[in-house]
Amino acid sequence: MSQSFRLAEGGRIDRSRTLAFRFDGRAYAGHPGDTLASALLANGVHLVGRSFKYHRPRGILTAGAEEPNALVGVGRDEGHYTPNLRATQVVLHDGLVAESQNRFPSLERDVGGLTDLFWKFIPAGFYYKTFMWPKTAWTRVFEPRIRAMAGLGRAPEIADAACYAQRYAHCDVLVVGAGPAGIEAALAAASSGARVILCDEQAEPGGALLAETDATLDGADVASFLATRLSWLQAAGQVTILPRTIAFGYFPHNMIGLAQDLTDHLGEPDDTQPRGRLWQVRAREVVIATGAIERPLAFPDNDRPGIMLADAARTYVTRYGVLPGRNAVVFTAHDSAYAAALALHRAGARIAAIADLRPDPSGELVEAARAAGLPIRPGCTLTGTEGRLRVTAATIARRDGGAGERLSCDLVLMSGGFTPSVHLFSQSRGKLRFDPALDAFIPGEPAEACRAAGAAAGTTSLADALASGRAAGEAAATAAGFTAPPAMAIAVANAPAATGGFLGATPHGRNSGAVRAFIDFQNDVTAKDISLALREGFRSVEHVKRYTTNGMATDQGKLSNMNALGIMSAELGRPIPEIGTTTFRMPYTPVPFGYFAGYARGALFEPERHTPIHDWAEEQGAMFEDVGTWKRARYFPREGETMHRAVARECRAVRASVGIFDASTLGKIEIVGPDAAEFLNRMYVNAWTKLKPGRLRYGVLLREDGFVIDDGVIGRLSDTRFHVTTTTGGAPRVLAMMEDYLQTEFPELDVWLTSTTEQYAVIAVQGPRARDVIAPLVEGADISGAAMPHMSMVECRVAGIPARLFRVSFTGELGFEINVPADYGRAVWEAVFDAGRRHDVTAYGTETMHVLRAEKGYIIVGQETDGTATPDDVGLAWAIGKAKPDFVGKRALDRAAFAGQTGRKQLVGLFTEPGDVVLEEGAHLVTDPDRPPPAEILGHVTSAYWSETLGRSIALALVRGGRDRIGETFHVKLSDRAIPVRLTDPVFYDREGARLDG
């Protein structure tokens, strides 16, 4: 298709090269310098989308980030597909493939468009009032249909093929926006010697200057002025200019999030090069030069394709060399529309009429239009438009009433004035101030080290924007500790100030219930919806926003906010500052998830922790499980073995001969110092003073509220040194808690804490023949039963490596845990395994460990406890040092609330009837399984296994008053049946502990 609306000359596009692209399967052509929107307009395409709720045909409304209609899916294939991109921001490249959204089967014939026929029945908030009956229809009928209808665009269905980069940066002055104010601010700051970052969302810096063709600056035309300024900036040395970079969020303490497009504008990007880069910039000072956004006018049927913001139309003519239409009606309350009308007129379009809401428009631009012979109609309004897929006519009438006049047209331009882009300033928690002369909110008292400049600060002329930018740059440099040299003011000619504006719904003299004037194009919110919300009693602007969805999603108030406030103000009879404005939320424009994920994908998403023995286990074919971030060997299946059979075999081996287990993930903390024992006295429930060097004790740690938070075996190496072990997941938490008490509550104690979790590999050798296995490897210690009883330790060598050898058991069998420096872990493990071959040693994993400890009734913190279990609840009251005056949690346990309490859940064992049913962990215990719900829940299953040793299933449970009810029968409710269970003692095997001695 030819570019029949491309002007023969003018604009910042390169007509010498042609770029081919496809939109909805049709081939078009454009030029370098185009956006997708400008290229489509050059081909005469206005219809680009269907609206969110009513599926109304929609055209390109704007020329920037605020675009609500032209949302497109872009990508050459599924792996590079991005939905909901604004065509006004998509840089055209050769081979670009884009599609429209929210339509089926096509933009021209969209089935969803039927919705529009029923618009009177689906006003704002209709979903709060409908779909109430019948009750079952919600899940079966309404919700699935609504879900199918809802949402804009489609998420790509395969993984993102691109990669992304992230970067931190620091600077003295960050300038957001490279329009006239931003460039001047950056120049002023850079000339002071400050390090400056200047970012801009567009492909080339310049902002509004890129569309300015009339003005002269210091005697030069705009293009050469801009080129000179940019070359100065580039030469300044300490300036980083980032085009195609959106400042999407203002985070605390002057951290700004930037999303920089790196390859989207290239035809065939290389996937090894990052698609985009997330910058986290910490700036001493920030200059917000984000410009202003033109407002639509809210008149009936103001949303047809071919209805466009006036300044956007001017931009398409002057910057892109595109005529958006040949016969335009202009509707305005602001001078800038006259500049647009003049630009179109000069480019060859007919201006059918300029309807100005103001009774007596005046000023340089108005006079220029009058001089050019454009038909100005003061005090007039538009009362409606016609045309289904493209506007064909508009009706103009006196604002104060009277008959309308129907004007044929293919383009309607509108301008309700400009809204400063205060999004970033508002995100920074700065206070907005309402400027009655501008009818706009502008930045007031800042919360961060930042300031606004140019149109974002409310300037209305190019000269003011330049001066304001210069001043802001100087102020930022000064605040950052630099001094900018004085600069000459820029002489600006042919760039008159543009003023005016209108807020709210424009007068139209029609039945307001029968017309729709769109306020928020993206969310299909009309003036009528805002009025409805007010009639229904909503008064707060935040409530009106939520009820109507006005300004939600990506709009974030860019186009809709001020007109909605105008309606609220008029109907409530209160001035806008009293109503206030909604909060502007980040991101300013959507940022693809990939930017935030950055490098954290695949193996780098959450790095795994491996023990020194991990590779050995892998070579043996172990199956692993995740425990926190650790990978732990769960079981070691032999060929053809199921997990059940492998675990049964491993259990038998440990009970009958000997097993070897990798316990390296145990948390370890070395506690050293003259007051180490006293510190432990205060932290753990146990008494430590009398524990002799060379002995171990099982320690229980509570939170200050009296509930068990961790446990582990603690060894005393000397009077002043303890080797503390914690649960696998609990080590960082326990160390942080110890540091907290040591630094803030017990600073008088002379103690050092060191995390040693990763310093030691821990090899557990458990079973009646454990001593036989390791004895030949041990040097420098007598490990006989007499010399080294249960719960003792010795420093020695194992397989030639210095070791801390613990005699300890988490299986109930004779057992040792060998702690050796991590680097020697695998070597010692293999030496022990080799020595064990004669004794039929079996490697076992965490699943067998769990079964064996459950047979002995040993708890696992986090499985038998859930943060509400006291030591007594889980049968650990014996561990408490009764004579101690204090320890963490003691005072809480002594509270009357605990002392007087009966019926706390207590740890018991369960035998199922029949014995081959393994319960589900978490299942509830009840007395009468046939009682209809709600039944009284008496407890829950905490652990449940098949016990190979007992030849039946076992479970541990917390049951209300359970210790006094041993022998009674309860029922455990599973999803499909109830299983009778008998309460037993939680120690199922070897209650006397005879096997601990082999």
Place this chain on the structure above:
Amino acid sequence: MLLIPCPHCGERPEIEFAYGGEAHRVRAADPRAVDDASWTDYLYIRRNARGEFEERWRHAHGCGRFFNLRRNTYTDMIDRGAAR
């Protein structure tokens, strides 16, 4: 991300720190001497202020030390003179 002034290491990004809750809550030297109601307050009651708030942070991935600072919980502004 907050920029937190560690009194020992200087300003560091928030990611290096762990939050420690409200400052100036003192554990009684002899908890036995404290009545149940006071101990319950100590355990569970916090100011949860909107605005100026004195709180504890630990430079967990730095020097490891706890310290207090005053932060406005609404604006996130930190009183940089008051860090101690």
